Amino acid sequence: DAKTTQPPSMDCAEGRAANLPCNHSTISGNEYVYWYRQIHSQGPQYIIHGLKNNETNEMASLIITEDRKSSTLILPHATLRDTAVYYCIVRVAGGSGNTGKLIFGQGTTLQVKP
C-alpha cells in the first residue's frame, strides 16, 4: 500500500472552509484515496473516498490532482464539532483476493476555533 504524508496539525476558523492536504506520490493505479476522521478517541469515522475524479458528499469534498499524487479534503463550513484527527489513507479496493485493509498514518489534527 502506498504511504501518505499529511501535516501534523492545522487550525481553521469556525464557518470557514478547512482544506486538508495529503501527498501520496507512490499511489498505484488500483489504489483509492480514503479519508477518515477520529473525534476525541472514538472509533474512526469514514468521510469520503475517490479514485481519480473529484467527489462530494454531505460531509466533504475530495479533490484529487490529475496525476493522483496528492489530494485535498475540503470541509466547506467547519464547525467546532469538526475538531478531530483526519487520516488520509491509500487503499487497494477489497474483493478479488484483496483484503481492503486500511493502513493508518499519523493524520492531521484539525482544530476549529471560534
Add this chain to the structure above:
Amino acid sequence: NAGVTQTPKFRILKIGQSMTLQCAQDMNHNYMYWYRQDPGMGLKLIYYSVGAGITDKGEVPNGYNVSRSTTEDFPLRLELAAPSQTSVYFCASSPPGSVTEAFFGQGTRLTVV
C-alpha cells in the same frame, strides 16, 4: 442494527494475565480487522480476516492471537499481558465488494499493570 460492538469498554490486567477482547458485527461483513492505538499515535493493524476460517497478520501481531469461526465474531486474544500492550483497541468490519467503507467499534481501553 448495532453495527460493530466491542466488549469490554475498559479493562485493567496484571502482567502475565490473559484475556479476550470481543468483537461482533451484525452487518454480515466479510472483512474484519483489529487495530491498536497508543496515545498520540495513529492506528496500527494487528490482525485481519477476509472471512470465516481465514485470518492473517497485520503490522503488529506479536503477543496476540485471533480466530474467526463465524462471520459475526472476531475475538482478539492476549495470552501473557505486558505493559507494552496498554493501548486502545479498535475492531472494524467492511462489507463485501470492491470499494467499501470500514465501520469501527467504539474501542476497548486496556491497561496492563
